Structures are given as C-alpha cells and as structure tokens.
Amino acid sequence: MQKIPTNLLGLILLPIFVAAYAPAQAAERDTIRITFEEFAAIAKDKSANLDARRKNVSLAENRIQQARANRVLPSLNLTTAHGLVPGVKSRDPEITPGQYYLDPKLENDWEDWGIFTQAEISGLQPVYTWGAIGNLVSAAQKGAQAARYELDAQKESFVLQLFELYQSALLITDLERLINEAQRQLNEVERELERLREEGDPTIEEKDVFEFYILKTEFEAQVAEMEHTRDFVSRSWNLVLASGPDRVYLPAERFFDPVTVSIKDFGFYENSALFHRAELKGIRAASEAASHGLKAARAQYYPAMFLGVSAGFGYTPNRPRQNNPFIRNNTNFLSARAGFGFQMNLNFWQTRNQIERTHIQKRQLDDFHDAATDGILIELSDHYRDARITESRRKSRLSALEISSEWVRTEQIDLDIGFGNVRHLLDAVKKKMELELEISQLTFDLNLKMARLYRSAGLPVSELTQNADAR
Numbered sequence: 001m002q003k004i005p006t007n008l009l010g011l012i013l014l015p016i017f018v019a020a021y022a023p024a025q026a027a028e029r030d031t032i033r034i035t036f037e038e039f040a041a042i043a044k045d046k047s048a049n050l051d052a053r054r055k056n057v058s059l060a061e062n063r064i065q066q067a068r069a070n071r072v073l074p075s076l077n078l079t080t081a082h083g084l085v086p087g088v089k090s091r092d093p094e095i096t097p098g099q100y101y102l103d104p105k106l107e108n109d110w111e112d113w114g115i116f117t118q119a120e121i122s123g124l125q126p127v128y129t130w131g132a133i134g135n136l137v138s139a140a141q142k143g144a145q146a147a148r149y150e151l152d153a154q155k156e157s158f159v160l161q162l163f164e165l166y167q168s169a170l171l172i173t174d175l176e177r178l179i180n181e182a183q184r185q186l187n188e189v190e191r192e193l194e195r196l197r198e199e200g201d202p203t204i205e206e207k208d209v210f211e212f213y214i215l216k217t218e219f220e221a222q223v224a225e226m227e228h229t230r231d232f233v234s235r236s237w238n239l240v241l242a243s244g245p246d247r248v249y250l251p252a253e254r255f256f257d258p259v260t261v262s263i264k265d266f267g268f269y270e271n272s273a274l275f276h277r278a279e280l281k282g283i284r285a286a287s288e289a290a291s292h293g294l295k296a297a298r299a300q301y302y303p304a305m306f307l308g309v310s311a312g313f314g315y316t317p318n319r320p321r322q323n324n325p326f327i328r329n330n331t332n333f334l335s336a337r338a339g340f341g342f343q344m345n346l347n348f349w350q351t352r353n354q355i356e357r358t359h360i361q362k363r364q365l366d367d368f369h370d371a372a373t374d375g376i377l378i379e380l381s382d383h384y385r386d387a388r389i390t391e392s393r394r395k396s397r398l399s400a401l402e403i404s405s406e407w408v409r410t411e412q413i414d415l416d417i418g419f420g421n422v423r424h425l426l427d428a429v430k431k432k433m434e435l436e437l438e439i440s441q442l443t444f445d446l447n448l449k450m451a452r453l454y455r456s457a458g459l460p461v462s463e464l465t466q467n468a469d470a471r
Helices: 010-016 036-046 048-071 097-102 132-198 206-241 266-276 278-301 348-416 422-456 461-470
Strands: 030-034 075-089 107-128 247-251 304-315 333-343
Touching: 030 036, 036 132, 036 206, 036 247, 036 461, 048 132, 132 206, 132 247, 132 278, 132 422, 132 461, 206 422, 266 278, 266 348, 266 422, 278 348, 348 422, 422 461
Parallel strands: 030 247
Antiparallel strands: 075 107, 107 304, 304 333
16 A cells, blocks of 8 residues: 655745744634635745845845936035134234235134034036946846846745645645545455454455454554644644634645646747746846946946036134135135036056956856756756656556446445455455555645646746636
8 A cells, every 4th residue: 555655745845934833722713715826825925035035126126226326416425514713813904804814924813712614515417427327227227127036936936835835735635535435445344354254254364354454554554644744734834824823724625636737748838938937037137237237337448527516615703704716714715616527447457357357247147047048948848757757647547546446346246245255355445545545646746746847937836726726
C-alpha cells in the first residue's frame, strides 16, 4: 500500500511562516470557507516579506522625485548670521555717516552695541545640460519599473507557495474520505474473515489472518501519519492567514479534483515566458536604466549652462550704510545678482571611469538577461515534462482503479454466494486502496506541477482555480 507522504509541503513553505503558532483553546470557533483567491489575498496582505518589497518600490519612486527635483533650482541655499556688533564713530565732523569709509581713523564705539542680522540666498537653475537631467529622470523611472517587476516576481512565487498549501488542505480532506472508506472495507473483510474462521472454513489459513492484521496495523500507522500531517497543514493555514483561536478557515471546495486547464503545446508556454516573466521584464528595465545612466554620465564631458541668482542683506542699526557702490558694509547692505554661467567637471579621468563603470553594468545586465532566459526555458521544459508525465500517469491509474473496483465487487459477490476466497477479496481491497491513495497523491502532484508550469510561463497561478472557484 502506498504510504501517505509526510512532507506534503516540504521546506519551500518555511519562508511563509512568520510567527509562532499558538494552539487554539477549547472554545467555539467560526468556520469560514474561502476560495483560493480569497486565501491568497489575505495571505499577501499579511506577508511581511511582501511589505518589505513594497518599501523597495516606494524608495525607487522616491528616487524619481529626487531626479525631477534637479530640473528646478537643484542648488538653492540660504545662510543667516546673527550677533552683537559695536557701533563706529568718527572724530572728523565734516564726514557724514554715509561716508565713514573716507575716514582712515574710523574706530569702534565700544559703548554703542547693536544686533547684527545678515542673510544670503543663492541658487543655480540649469538651462541646458546636454540631456543629463532628462536621462537621470528616465533612469530613475526605469529603476522604479525594475523594482515593481521584482515585487511582481515575489508575489508570483508567494502565490505558488500558497497554492501548494491550499492544495495540501484539499489533499488532506480527500485522504480523510479515502481512509474512512478504507476503514469500512477493512471492517467488512475482518468480519467476513472471523465468520469463516468460526465456521471452520478450510480455505482460511493462518497466513491469511496474519497478512490481514499486518495490513490493518500498517493502515492504522498511516492514519496516525495523516492526522499529524493534517495538524501541520492546519497550523500552516493559521500562520499564513494570521487567524485567531476563534476562527477556522477551510477550502471552499468540497471535492479534490485536478485543475480543469488542459496542457497546451510547449511553444505556447515558451512564448508566454519570454513575454510575461516579471524577472525578465525587471532585468530589461534595469538595463534600460543603465543605458540612460550612461547617457547622463557622457553629458559630463560638456559644459552645462546655468542661470545663477543670489541676493543678500545685512542690517545693524548702529552701523550706517555706505553710499559708495564700490564699498560694502557687511553689517548693513542690500544686494542682488543674476547671470548666466557654465559648469563643467574638468576631471576627465573621473568622468571616463564613471562612464566605463556604467557601461560594464549595462553589459552585465544584458548577460544576466541572457542567462535568466536560458534558465527560465530549462525550468519551463522540466515543468512541462513533469506535468505531461503526471497527467498520463494519473489517467492510467484511473483506468486501473475502475478495474480494481470491479475486482472488489466480483470477489465480494463470489464470497457472498459461497464461491469466493477471502484471500482474493483481501488482495482486491488492498489494491483498490493503494490505487485510490495513489490517485489522490497524483492529483495533488498534477495540480502542483501545473502551477509550477504556469509560474515558469509567467501565467497567473490563480487562473488554475477560477473554474473551481465558480463551482
């Protein structure tokens, strides 16, 4: 008899478990049945890992705003100064306060103090930068696209893990049904075996009795194993959904069926993967960002034209402003300037190294894209083969199950009319149980392999459950 697998989910589910599980206390709990779409929506909303990825997108979008800020007064500074300043006095009565600069013997008046206030504001407005600012903005926009595609890829991988967890719950439900049916059949065989032994039927050998009780012991062990697996899946659901002790979530489907989507030709999935995979889109966006960064770096070879503006004032009540335009009293003045100028980095070695580094990054991203494409196609081919093989194997087991079910009915009828053999009935029941468990496991495997095929092809895994959700 095929054993019930203990690691239905495997280690792939470990990143989902982000909190410790607290066993539910004995209390009344609400049971809520949810579809896979609802299950995935709740889990994605609760995922700390996806929240962290969303912060990366926010940071990337913030860099767009920073790049755009370079278009309008990227350099705007305000400087102020304050303090106490002594006044000035002249001993020449013919010099007015506005002409104190003419007195060579002008001196500080230490008995007259005033509050000094000064402020200067200056700014540079780019006029023409050879496309440097525009390319920086475009690079930031492509970088934000790459971050969003990275988030999409993480969501798709997470949904695949959730699909496996959801299917595991359906598998456990189906195994419980099969075990209950198998228990009923074993009880019937045991009653028939005991009746024949009591009647002294010569066809009953001790070997038959021992084989039956060995089978029953193995079955009981598998029941216990299934119960532990069921508890594991239940805890996993609670962790992913962050559900409290007063609420229990269960799959909406009542029956465990294979996905209704048929497997298409390999070319369909290949074209879909090359066009839809978020990982490839992200690398292409990053490569385009590097291209814009390369253009922005090359613009540093040319002088950028700027409009410069500055204004300042200083005021101290005990220091008079001077009337000569060539003389500036730094404690009492008012000035403003505006004009065009050029700015250029003359360290050409530094500029060349920056361009070379950006060019290397661009080539590296192109290599990553080629390598990722090859890896995705290999992965896709592997998942396509697995899905095809599992689908074929499941069909053959379904045909075998029909034959074994007829075998069980025939042996039961023969035994009821006195022409059967309990050993043959036991063999038939055992084979039917093995096939039922194997088909249930193959249904689980087929659904997972189809989900992995869809993930590799860049198709939404949720499409596999849409028909099931409608039912």
